[in-house]
Amino acid sequence: MSKALFDLMARLADNKYYLGRRYAEWCSSAPTLEASVAAAAMAQDELGHARALYPLLRTLAPKAGVALDAEIEPETRTQFFTMMALSEPFVGWPDFVAANLLIDSALTQIFVAAQTSSYEPLEGRSRKVLQEERAHNVYGAGWAKRLAREGGAIKAAIEAALRRIWDETLCWFGPEGLDTQSDPLASTGTLDATPDELRARWLAEVGPTLVAAGLALPLRQNATTGAWELTESLPWDRWDADRYRLRALTPTTGSAS
Template sequence: MTSTTKRTDHAALFAILASLADNKQAIGRRYAYWCNGAPALEAAVAAAAMTQDELGHARTLYPLLDNFAQAEADLSQIEPETRTLHYHLAFLDQDFQGWSDFVATNFLLDTALTTFFKAAQDSSYEPLRQRARKIVQEERIHQMHGEGWVRRLANAGGAVRATMLRSLERLWDETLCWFGPTDDPAMQRLCQEDMLNGTPDELRQRYLSEIMPTLNALAIEMPVRFDVETKSWQPSQPLPWSHWNAVARRLE
């Protein structure tokens, strides 16, 4: 259903909300397959619950798009059933190759999106603030699940650990890029207008501080370094910005 009230002109917020909704929707769809394909009964139950959560998050975000003037270019793009634009990570374009892809998405990408929502819990944009607080609460168990399975697969050693590492590596760069480059205009505007309490670089650092203790404990080496002076994690090599699609917020 489309809005009959005057729409707000805010391209930056519209773009970020579209990316969040599309990523949540795509994650939910990829998770759904594993409700029957998970390696253990408890994993299948968790996959079903997280599928519902992710699709539910998407359903709360898509209606917000109708509040913006940018939606008027094509009103079919604000409904998930008719939307043909896909502003989710390229990693989600294809079905997961195995359970390790599920775990990597849960541990890396879902945690990255939660990092954003944590930064929006006091947003000056009330609809985002309300949704962010609810999503952050629901994501706590998702993070525990992701960490638990990363540990389980990594500690299994051999081919199981190697497969887990490949999944993490395939998703790593694109997840770090999702926060945007240092001068990302959309993210910078959200910060300036108090819709978000962190710049792209600050959100990347917060995100890395969430996941690196687990990876370090498992002796999983990723291209990052700890800056002693700033007491923060930083990418140790340039991110592939030449492949960054700023509109869709994904690597091409």
């Protein structure tokens, strides 16, 4: 069993599970009735995707025994590979929109890269996931533009919410500098892209929305190549490669904990 494949499936399932829970916490509290109903629908989608992924952990590690059984079901699972950004409930609506626009679309990029995956169960689930994720993408982009258009404190709030999860979302795609041979997922055909290529695809997707909305994030479009690039380096010193999340900064020293 490939550890890299097992870890990929685990972090996909865990992040979708927690994203669904965070969406569900807002399905009666969104600013409009329509947004609330759509949030509930998105929550159901994400939880359904997680439910479709968790059983694959058992097939990837069939000899792990009783200990793994408890770890398969989200209700009894104790070790989650969830991003820090999803570990706590959203404080406000801008946090919901930021997670929808950035984290949801990042998870979707994995399924885009898995449409011709050598791991057939992932390839088979990708088509359905991508169909349902189209609406999530429209929702996140629409609300980000809307909040930005309000200007003042509302625009500042959505910018701050996006900025809080920006680094972790980008790091989540995987280490920088791996090529097709050295990346365990690309070299086996599990995904059709390296972490750097996944990041580039994701930036190309969210960049135009952010710029069109006038939201100040550390990215730019290369005038010559048209590629979207980061203008700040990522905080790899805070990256926890085992749990696939960013370590929080300590409040007093500013160092990673």
